[in-house]
Amino acid sequence: MTEQVTRATFDEVMVPNYAPAAMIPVRGEGSRVWDQEGKEYIDFAGGIAVTALGHSHPKLVEVMREQAGKLWHLSNVMTNEPALRLAKKLTQKTFADRVFFANSGAEANEAAFKLARRYAFDNFGPEKNEIIAFYQSFHGRTLFTVSVGGQPKYKEGFEPTPGGIKHCDYNNIEQLKALISDKTCAVVMEPIQGEGGIIPADKEFAKQVRELCDQFNALLVFDEVQSGVGRSGTLYAYEQLGVTPDVLTTAKSLGNGFPVGAMLATDKAAQALGFGTHGSTYGGNPMACSIAEAVIDIVDTPEVLEGVKARHQLFVDGLKAINEKYHVFKDIRGMGLLMGAEVKDELAGHAKDFVAASAEAGLMVLVAGPNVVRFAPSLIIPEEDIKEGLARFEQAVAKVVAN
Numbered sequence: 001m002t003e004q005v006t007r008a009t010f011d012e013v014m015v016p017n018y019a020p021a022a023m024i025p026v027r028g029e030g031s032r033v034w035d036q037e038g039k040e041y042i043d044f045a046g047g048i049a050v051t052a053l054g055h056s057h058p059k060l061v062e063v064m065r066e067q068a069g070k071l072w073h074l075s076n077v078m079t080n081e082p083a084l085r086l087a088k089k090l091t092q093k094t095f096a097d098r099v100f101f102a103n104s105g106a107e108a109n110e111a112a113f114k115l116a117r118r119y120a121f122d123n124f125g126p127e128k129n130e131i132i133a134f135y136q137s138f139h140g141r142t143l144f145t146v147s148v149g150g151q152p153k154y155k156e157g158f159e160p161t162p163g164g165i166k167h168c169d170y171n172n173i174e175q176l177k178a179l180i181s182d183k184t185c186a187v188v189m190e191p192i193q194g195e196g197g198i199i200p201a202d203k204e205f206a207k208q209v210r211e212l213c214d215q216f217n218a219l220l221v222f223d224e225v226q227s228g229v230g231r232s233g234t235l236y237a238y239e240q241l242g243v244t245p246d247v248l249t250t251a252k253s254l255g256n257g258f259p260v261g262a263m264l265a266t267d268k269a270a271q272a273l274g275f276g277t278h279g280s281t282y283g284g285n286p287m288a289c290s291i292a293e294a295v296i297d298i299v300d301t302p303e304v305l306e307g308v309k310a311r312h313q314l315f316v317d318g319l320k321a322i323n324e325k326y327h328v329f330k331d332i333r334g335m336g337l338l339m340g341a342e343v344k345d346e347l348a349g350h351a352k353d354f355v356a357a358s359a360e361a362g363l364m365v366l367v368a369g370p371n372v373v374r375f376a377p378s379l380i381i382p383e384e385d386i387k388e389g390l391a392r393f394e395q396a397v398a399k400v401v402a403n
């Protein structure tokens with residue numbers, strides 16, 4: 001028998017670490033989603049920057065069904081065709097020579113941080129173990145990834161956390177110069193900070209980070225869990241920065257909602273994770289890899305990537321027009337379809353009000369910290385859904401202003 005469940009059920013049976021919205025979505029198609037009551041929403045959130053090809057994409061549904069009828073799981077005692085095909089594609093399309101598969105962004109980062117430590121240990125000795133990361137950065141919720149992440153609130157009460165980690169202001173090269181040393185094994189950065197407020201790296205800063213890493217024999221790790229898989233307008237954002245990392249992590253959009261993550265690395269760096277050094281039961285399973293392969297095939301085409309740039313402009317123009325009427329945002333910024341609208345100082349802390357008002361108007365948007373409304377829609381969201389969604393967003397803004 002199927003149990004009847006409502007939002008109230010959450011408060012009865014779930015660990016209270018989330019505070020989900022009042023409605024429960026039950027179905028999605030493209031960039032539209034419907035809840036239990038049949039109310040329709042336009043999806044400018046994409047989960048949290050995950051459903052890059054929208055909901056129920058016919059090709060992805062087909063690939064998933066086909067693989068589900070063949071083989072779900074083998075473990076890494078054996079390899080499988082979808083994992084090998086996906087790894088080939090990812091290495092052909094990026095700087096990387098080798099791939100490790102995981103099931104989430106945090107797990108991909110965990111692998112990257114362990115690789116960085118082990119690489120330094122093998123090549124330079126145990127003293128070289130410091131990781132430098134940036135304030136406001138987000139790298140996941142495991143103990144190691146919250147420790148590398150630059151937001152103290154995620155560590156609070158979970159101490160003792162792993163040591164050997166230092167933080168630096170983003171886009172501040174002088175501070176990095178003061179922190180980096182022969183003890184540094186890696187510098188970890190998001191090419192555009194996502195959760196931290198949609199803040200792109202300056203090109204000149206990124207270039208100098210690369211130079212400092214080379215000077216001190218530290219690996220440069222790019223966390224592209226949010227910015228990757230076409231969201232920035234190129235397959236990975238590093239292509240636009242003109243800086244190549246040694247290690248890159250990718251997840252979120254990679255599976256369009258099916259859990260999968262990957263760490264990409266140069267051959268030289270990858271050698272640090274020799275046989276037996278790291279592993280995962282589910283990582284690289286044929287279901288996840290067949291779906292991710294189809295996502296990459298669809299996203300890495302000129303139509304989709306050029307379309308991201310065109311849609312970026314539609315969003316920016318639309319948001320600017322709304323802001324000219326209501327004067328609520330002091331900055332509208334981002335890369336591709338990862339965009340943020342930062343509220344004016346008078347509205348500091350109130351980005352979440354726009355999310356609530358949008359939901360009422362039939363629109364899903366996100367925050368990125370307390371002051372930024374974030375937009376991370378499907379990369380192939382139809383133009384009419386952008387127009388309709390922006391009209392709903394204008395209603396939401398009007399409501400926030402009226403209150």
Ligand SMILES: *Cc1c(COP(=O)(O)O)cnc(C)c1O
Nearest residue numbers: 104105106138139140194225226
């Ligand atoms: C979401 C995110 C993560 C964590 O990914 P999970 O799949 O939630 O573990 C890590 N890094 C960045 C930049 C992210 O945006």
